[in-house]
Amino acid sequence: MKGQKFLPYGIQDIDEEDINAVSHALNSDFLTTGPKVKKFEEHFSEFTNAKYTISCSNGTAALHLACLAIGLKEGDWVIVPSITFLATANAIRFCGAEVLFCDVDEKTGLMTPAALKKAISHAKKKNLVLKAVITVHLTGKPVNLRGLKMICDQHDLVLISDSCHALGGVYDRSPIGSCKYEGFNTFSFHPVKAITSGEGGAVTTNNEKHAEKMRIMRSHSMERADSDNNWWTYKMDSLGYNYRMSDIQCALGTSQLKKIDRFVTKKESLVELYNIKLKELTPVLTTPVFRDNELVDRVGWHLYSVLIDFNKLKITKESFIIKLMEKKIRTQVHYMPVHLQPYYKRRYGSVRLPGANSYAYKTLSLPLFTKMEVADLEYVVEQITNIIK
Ligand SMILES: *Cc1c(COP(=O)(O)O)cnc(C)c1O
Numbered sequence: 001m002k003g004q005k006f007l008p009y010g011i012q013d014i015d016e017e018d019i020n021a022v023s024h025a026l027n028s029d030f031l032t033t034g035p036k037v038k039k040f041e042e043h044f045s046e047f048t049n050a051k052y053t054i055s056c057s058n059g060t061a062a063l064h065l066a067c068l069a070i071g072l073k074e075g076d077w078v079i080v081p082s083i084t085f086l087a088t089a090n091a092i093r094f095c096g097a098e099v100l101f102c103d104v105d106e107k108t109g110l111m112t113p114a115a116l117k118k119a120i121s122h123a124k125k126k127n128l129v130l131k132a133v134i135t136v137h138l139t140g141k142p143v144n145l146r147g148l149k150m151i152c153d154q155h156d157l158v159l160i161s162d163s164c165h166a167l168g169g170v171y172d173r174s175p176i177g178s179c180k181y182e183g184f185n186t187f188s189f190h191p192v193k194a195i196t197s198g199e200g201g202a203v204t205t206n207n208e209k210h211a212e213k214m215r216i217m218r219s220h221s222m223e224r225a226d227s228d229n230n231w232w233t234y235k236m237d238s239l240g241y242n243y244r245m246s247d248i249q250c251a252l253g254t255s256q257l258k259k260i261d262r263f264v265t266k267k268e269s270l271v272e273l274y275n276i277k278l279k280e281l282t283p284v285l286t287t288p289v290f291r292d293n294e295l296v297d298r299v300g301w302h303l304y305s306v307l308i309d310f311n312k313l314k315i316t317k318e319s320f321i322i323k324l325m326e327k328k329i330r331t332q333v334h335y336m337p338v339h340l341q342p343y344y345k346r347r348y349g350s351v352r353l354p355g356a357n358s359y360a361y362k363t364l365s366l367p368l369f370t371k372m373e374v375a376d377l378e379y380v381v382e383q384i385t386n387i388i389k
Pocket residue numbers: 058059060061084085087088136162164165187188189190200201
């Protein structure tokens with residue numbers, strides 16, 4: 001790859017077996033709403049150890065379905081960390097509810113119990129009707145779920161994990177997605193994520209009623225009679241969507257899920273190597289903090305995000321990114337704080353979140369993908385060292 005192709009910050013890993021699985025789906029009777037959807041959901045439940053998996057068209061739809069399941073509506077408020085992808089906040093707005101942005105730890109970018117407490121006390125002062133908290137395992141690092149759950153219970157809030165970065169991780173001896181602490185976990189199978197189905201997503205939950213509601217709502221809220229005499233009739237009791245994942249996508253998802261352990265292991269070894277090789281650049285560059293709390297058993301690394309002290313370097317982030325781009329290394333910023341997006345600024349005015357601002361200013365995601373070779377990694381380290389030293 002070196003010298004010829006761009007090194008991306010993340011990319012899919014598709015093999016012959018995946019292609020055969022998709023081809024098999026294309027040759028079957030069902031391109032959508034068929035047996036491969038059910039099969040994928042069963043495999044996903046088995047892998048995450050959750051009772052129910054509802055597959056859907058993407059990670060954003062997964063978040064929306066979880067918000068719909070708890071009946072979010074106008075006047076309700078949900079707490080979300082400002083360092084996340086736009087969709088985490090947007091899903092709340094799809095329901096007409098409001099977003100209360102929460103600060104994050106400036107070193108990990110994660111929502112901490114202390115930050116959550118602060119957001120809740122702010123909400124209480126303003127008499128906001130709080131309903132839920134959506135937390136994010138940013139870059140794959142599990143948040144302090146036990147700590148957050150304790151606070152959510154005290155205030156009667158539903159805890160939802162946006163686990164789009166974290167598939168393959170293990171927290172408190174349970175796979176991410178198990179819903180040991182949360183009401184819902186949401187996943188995305190976009191090509192840059194841990195496994196891909198092209199586009200695709202899923203919600204896991206252990207609550208049967210919520211599972212049923214999401215299953216109905218992802219397909220127009222259309223409930224069919226199941227008797228032989230009136231199989232052609234159906235009923236719509238609430239407003240639904242078309243958020244289905246197709247059999248073609250599920251075939252790819254099932255095939256990819258078989259490889260998740262290898263994917264996670266490969267990324268773990270790349271992260272370890274990065275950490276060793278980048279160590280000499282501290283304190284200008286800080287490698288990611290591995291474990292935010294003692295219950296993290298395994299990190300399903302999605303991104304390798306380092307913190308760079310651009311002030312000390314006397315180089316702007318923009319020129320740092322461009323310098324690497326000139327060397328065919330594509331980096332990315334995860335993320336620009338969502339509370340600073342024009343849409344949210346117009347809606348909520350200016351919000352003071354110093355941890356989020358500091359993290360966003362310093363963070364940069366370096367290439368990390370399963371097909372990355374040691375030589376690629378060494379090349380990235382070499383180019384970064386050239387800029388910093
Ligand atoms: C990718 C991602 C989403 C959205 O998933 P899509 O499948 O692209 O809709 C939501 N939240 C986080 C944290 C993500 O990384």
